[in-house]
Amino acid sequence: MKNKLRRMLKTTESEPKEKPSPTKQEQQATAEQAAWLEKGADILTFEEEWIVRIDHRYPLTAQHGHRSFEAVFESLQLPHPPLALDVPLEQVIFFDTETTGLKGTGTTIFLLGFARFEKGDLLMRQYFLPHPHYEAALYHHFLHDIGEDVRFVTYNGKSFDWPQIKTRHVFVRERVPRLPKVGHLDLLHVCRRMFKGLYDSYRLTRMEERIGFERTDDLPGFLAPMHYFQYVEHQNPAIMEGVLEHHLHDCLTLVSLYDECNRLVTHRQDASSQIRENIAVWLADLGIHEQSVKHFGQAEELTAQGWLRQGFLYKKLRQYEEAVDCFQKSETYEGYIELAKWAEHIAKRPDVAYDYTEQARKMLEQHQLLSSRRERLITELNHRSLRLQRKCQQ
Template sequence: MKPKLSQWKELLAARHQPKAAAGELEAEAGECRAADVPFAEQWRQCGVVPHSFAGDYCLVRETVYPLDHEHGRYRLGAFYEVHRRWQEAPFSHPLSCRGFAVGDLFFFDTETMGLSSGAGNVMFLLGHARFAGDCVIVRQHFLPHPGAEVALYQSFLSDVNYTTLVTYNGKAFDWPRLKTRHALVRDMVPKLPAFGHFDLYHAARRLWKGRLDSLRLAEVERHILGVKRNDDVPGFLAPMMYQAFLQTPHPDRIMPVLRHNEQDVLSLIVLYIHLSIQLLDANQLTDPGEQLAAARWLETVGETAAARGVYEQAGAGQAKEAHMAKWQLSLLYRKEKRYDEAAALWRDLLECGVYWKMKAGLELAKAYEHYFRDLDEAHRYAAAAYEAWRSLARASRQAADGEEREWRKRLERLMRKKNRPGK
């Protein structure tokens, strides 16, 4: 209780101090006076200044980082090299910043009172970072009390002149909630800009959903980016800490949340760097799972030439992912009607276990029936694939009558075609 009583004593003193003592703060914040801001001096010592608008205020904190600042595995300045490489990349991709200037990307994260999008769940902190020449500027707009949203969004939107958001699950969470809150005050503040959007959550999910138990940003930081946070507050405590701050609005009560948000924003920068490298250097990745996932992603977005090269590299290894890489590459060859190359991969896969004997044997049976026109080989591969299927069905005890009929129908058709006169 003693610290809490001490903070209230400071609050009462701040509310009753003479207006004349507020001159310095008025110079910094326009309309806002020291008497309007509880613990104004403590905020100033934390690098936080008030932003006044429409008879109320929000609080703004700015932190500047040099480009050689290391956050986990990367220097922040590595973004410049990634940006340059995207401009020269031989393929396009949804994560590519080709055509954007470095300063166009806007790394954005929020803190809210809850996960739902209801009107009662205010966003009390809007944090973002941008590159400005030889530094990174992190700026945070903080809501000192729920009635100050007009000042908060006027401050935020007056500061935002970027063209592309970079978030973590921002498409589903941060930006829709910001739009909901903005709608309540839209007649008094600037319009929301029309942003492009890089949502890094979806990229992380494509690459690491089979590797990580959770894809929360904290887990990606720990296991992928090498970020170690000391004395950090867990994100789920932020709403409770904000509630406590509203009762006693001392900076000490909420600064840990601001520092947490600041680290989140920096993590977005290094996560974008790392994901970009995963794609730009996919041929050289040492983790076969990541290499296979990168190749699949390239194929999904239509970059089959780039995907083919990565599949070829991944298929040359000995890990189990090499079998899947060969399989995916064979399907690409089949789509391009390169049946000789596809068949060579399928024959390799025949030796990789019962499952692949079934999958590859069936594709070989189809190819020899319809493309190579060799019914004897088609029947031989179909029979081998059928036996492999039966073995798997017995092991799993999930044999389906419909599947059984399809296999037998294929074999019977091939046998009839083989025995047809003139064949």
């Protein structure tokens, strides 16, 4: 009897234990991941979380708009100060995000990605957050991939995308790499300076006119959050196809738009007088005087403010003869005030300075200004006139 019980106990212990059935959540996750894998995506895991990474590679001969990516590759080699990026080429990333809202700590980044030149191609990489509570995995892999010292080329990223990343990183910073050292070239600000007065809107899709790219059947960006919430509910990758394509075009547009702006700044592309004037003023504000002079010189005609700004530039360079010519052509009260200063202090002609002062007064009467500014200018002109009258009588 004892031997029989011993044999029965041994048999029971040697039988393999049955594995517990996968939970409904595990079954759904497996099916969800398989659906992404079928679309050519990669599943990246971190601790108990996972995200989706999608890569596209383009040869340099490929185009987005009317120029190839090879042209952008060449533009990145040009050391022109306003658009130069002081890191190796592989550390320059053309970056964009998609979020569940425009602001606030409750806003989640569910899609981020970048285009970057790598191994003789242009790599377009997207990171998708399948579930809002997997943010640690999202930032772990994104920060690991971009490295510790990068330069972002974005469109409104300096005031939106990167601050959003810093905000969300706070919630997972104990688990993921620290944020890298980041330099920033925001093409929104570049376009506003270069194309001032030419567009009523500086939306990225509007700037695509300059690179010769037109979207077809594009999903409007404001619908992206709605699609993401639908995805979270149904776990169907097809729901995100339009959002992914919209985001991909945003990043590729940054690549081509950078080249467009760089060509205009480096004189490798013809431009209207208005664009040349805008670039010249922008460069003058940055203190890049030599290039500013070149752009002013290439403009066939200038606005009154353009002549005025060119005059101030020549004055700063102590090229007074050229400055006087520009101030005269501006036909503005500011220009006549500068002419009065020149006549009094440089040419030593108080009588001429007095005439310029009176012309400035007449021009000032034709301009609508804030009363406080008008009163201040009139007081200054009155003071100047009295001083010049005394000098003329001596």
